[in-house]
Amino acid sequence: MKKIIETFYQAFEKLDAETMGNCYHQDIEFYDPAFGLLKGEKAKNMWRMLCNSQKGKHFIVKASKISYDEISKTGTAHWEAKYNFSQTGRKIHNIITAEFEFKDGKIIKHTDHFDLHKWANQALGFKGALFGGTNFFKKKLNSQTKKLLLEFEQKGK
Numbered sequence: 001m002k003k004i005i006e007t008f009y010q011a012f013e014k015l016d017a018e019t020m021g022n023c024y025h026q027d028i029e030f031y032d033p034a035f036g037l038l039k040g041e042k043a044k045n046m047w048r049m050l051c052n053s054q055k056g057k058h059f060i061v062k063a064s065k066i067s068y069d070e071i072s073k074t075g076t077a078h079w080e081a082k083y084n085f086s087q088t089g090r091k092i093h094n095i096i097t098a099e100f101e102f103k104d105g106k107i108i109k110h111t112d113h114f115d116l117h118k119w120a121n122q123a124l125g126f127k128g129a130l131f132g133g134t135n136f137f138k139k140k141l142n143s144q145t146k147k148l149l150l151e152f153e154q155k156g157k
Contacts, residue, residue, distance in 0.1 A: 002068035009063035025106040032112035
């Protein structure tokens with residue numbers, strides 16, 4: 001299963017969303033602070049949207065500390081993303097800890113943890129520093145990212 005996680009991040013480095021999606025079980029549940037909970041094809045489409053939006057841009061992903069526990073059937077990874085936030089052009093350096101659960105040889109649950117307040121400060125500057133740690137901000141961001149995902153899906157990926 002460690003190889004599945006490695007394959008997932010190697011594909012992400014290449015912005016290969018199809019390979020990333022192939023690492024996921026059909027019943028995948030993905031969660032992160034920006035998107036909230038996404039299930040099944042929505043989770044795969046989120047990676048398609050993100051990879052598509054970063055092609056030809058200065059986007060760097062590096063994964064490390066990938067591990068898998070045979071007893072608990074869980075894995076973890078540390079990964080970092082460096083990119084320019086499209087809405088403001090501001091530089092982002094996001095540091096993420098990922099947790100994975102597996103079923104039938106694929107990732108069934110993927111949870112990314114990162115400091116949303118720190119991300120908001122980088123992405124939005126003063127407004128992000130002021131509001132990025134609030135539930136209001138998180139709910140608004142989740143609403144916006146899900147709207148973008150729906151628009152992406154309606155365009156046919």
